[in-house]
Amino acid sequence: MGKSPCSESVFDPLISEACNLIHLNLGRAISLTALASAVHRSPSRFAHRFKDATGVPLRRYxxxxxxxxxxxxxxxxxxxxxxxxxxxxxxxxxxxxxxxxxxxxxxxxxxxxxxxxxxxxx
Incomplete structure (x- = not known):
């Protein structure tokens, strides 16, 4: 798969923050709504921005x-x-x-x- 979609090469600070939150919470349920709220975006806008920045949908990541x-x-x-x-x-x-x-x-x-x-x- 090459580089991780959320490695240092991600230039979007909002997505980098979201990836850090994901990694810190892998042992728990992670919902699109909660993650979007944590980075102050609507779920639909956040999902779109995540996929644009990383190339993969949030759930797959x-x-x-x-x-x-x-x-x-x-x-x-x-x-x-x-x-x-x-x-x-x-x-x-x-x-x-x-x-x-x-x-x-x-x-x-x-x-x-x-x-x-x-x-x-x-």
């Missing part, structure tokens, strides 16, 4: 961030259930479905550390 946190936790030795909760998924099945739809493989492959290497680019 949040899911990507959650997958990343879950993968990092699993690679460090957490179970899929622990990793799912740490990343803000409702349960390991939700993580598994999201991971499989994103990458086309089951997240359980992460536990075969000698067979899979995971690298995230910032």
């Amino acid at each position: 949040i899911l990507w961030c959650r997958i990343r946190v879950a993968v990092e936790a699993a690679v460090r030795g957490s179970s899929l259930t622990e990793a799912a909760y740490a990343a803000g998924f409702s349960d390991s099945a939700h993580l598994s479905r999201t991971f499989r739809s994103t990458f086309g493989i089951a997240p359980s492959l992460l536990f075969k550390r000698d067979q899979l290497r995971v690298t995230f680019m910032e």
Whole structure:
């Protein structure tokens, strides 16, 4: 995926602030309405501005961030259930479905550390 949509290259300070809020709250529910309110924009205007600045819709970005946190936790030795909760998924099945739809493989492959290497680019 290359650079994170909310890396330092984002020139929109409002979107950078929103990305920081997302990362600080990944373990909790994140709603468009609450995030838009936190940056003093209407939900529709914020959603449009987020996608324009990052190239991805807000929901997709949040899911990507959650997958990343879950993968990092699993690679460090957490179970899929622990990793799912740490990343803000409702349960390991939700993580598994999201991971499989994103990458086309089951997240359980992460536990075969000698067979899979995971690298995230910032």
